[in-house]
Amino acid sequence: MRQMNFLTFFGILFLSVFAFNFHFTTADPDDTVDAAEIIESRGFKSEVHTIVTQDGYILTNFRIVHPLSKNINSKPILLQSGLFGSGDDFIVTSPNGFLDESMINLRDSPESIDYKRQGSNLGFLLANLGYDVWLTNFRGNYYSRNHTKFDPDSSEFWSTNFDEMATIDLPTIIDYVLDETKKETVGYIGVSRGGTTMFALLSDKPEYADKVKPFIALAPAVFIGRSYPRWVRPFIENNFLTSLLLDHPSECLPRRISKRLRSWTKIPMVNAIFAMIKPSLNLIFRVNESRAEVYLSHYPAGAPCWDIVHYGQFASNGFRKLDFGEKLNLVKYGTSEPPEYHLGKIRSNDIVIINSVGDRIVHPDNIVKLVNNLNVKPKKWIVINQTDFRHGNFVHSDGTHVNFFSYIFQILAGY
Structure with missing residues (x-):
């Protein structure tokens, strides 16, 4: 029986706080089904597209097909979730x-x-508006937990991180969709890490600016400073844990951990801990409580633990590739320090950034720093002036924050 690593334990604790706040009722039809079944339950057609990367990772992506799509000039729109998310979001x-x-x-x-x-x-709003919607999934999440060579439970499989998602997965998906649709460009909407990966790609391979129009970044976590809750810092900034995770690559927060939550919430001592942590969770997102059971059935969707390490390094090292330590950096990069993603190399004129003053994960100051590092300024930069609009509300909303979608639709209408 595999041991549960510390961050998975921490993740269960985190998600249990979420579960602790709600009363679960009868099962929702969306509770136990996958993306394809949800898509078809709404009257759309679903296509499953399996893409193999150059290093052997097998990515499963879902296309929402409108029955009238042959009569519509449909622009392909890629939707990419944040850390621990999937296209289900x-x-x-x-x-x-x-x-x-x-x-x-x-x-x-x-x-x-x-x-x-x-x-x-x-996803469904865009499909109903006539767009060709693709729900994309990077390596290591629930839908892309497969490889041509490595066992998905092996350390070899999990010896990967954000860098490969940005420089291998993302361009591979873009090129596949362009070939499949015979279009010249795709639209891309990335939430949090989904936006971060595109900024990394456009820094590393500026020519992709010609293929992605527009790129809409929702709360992109490029610079995160130290804006996460104070009680999280000992876990993220712990050098021992960082070394442990780098030396023992593994999976963090797989989807199966949600099944353990209900038993956790019955333990009095655990409930007391949950009550102390609850205020910090409210800083991250407020959700539609009636959908809590569905959220916990689809999130988290897993990710390489190296991603956790990498985000901890973002807070202290800036927007760089993963730091393995001086000796291993020399082997991997040829330099003692990990290479920087040079945002100044981005030449896209089609970047739109949307962030919120109420975001405690990607603070408004972090977005200012991002914009200041771009030589080509965003085509649009929209700030949502709602203090109760949290980081998680860019995907999961309680219904009071959906008006920001109109910004997205107006932007896409121009393409």
């Missing part, structure tokens, strides 16, 4: 999002969308 926020052929008429007037009726699932 864009289709499970609300129970609605059913096929509505009349919505195509609102493509140029998105302010007229009735979100109470249409819901707050970005």
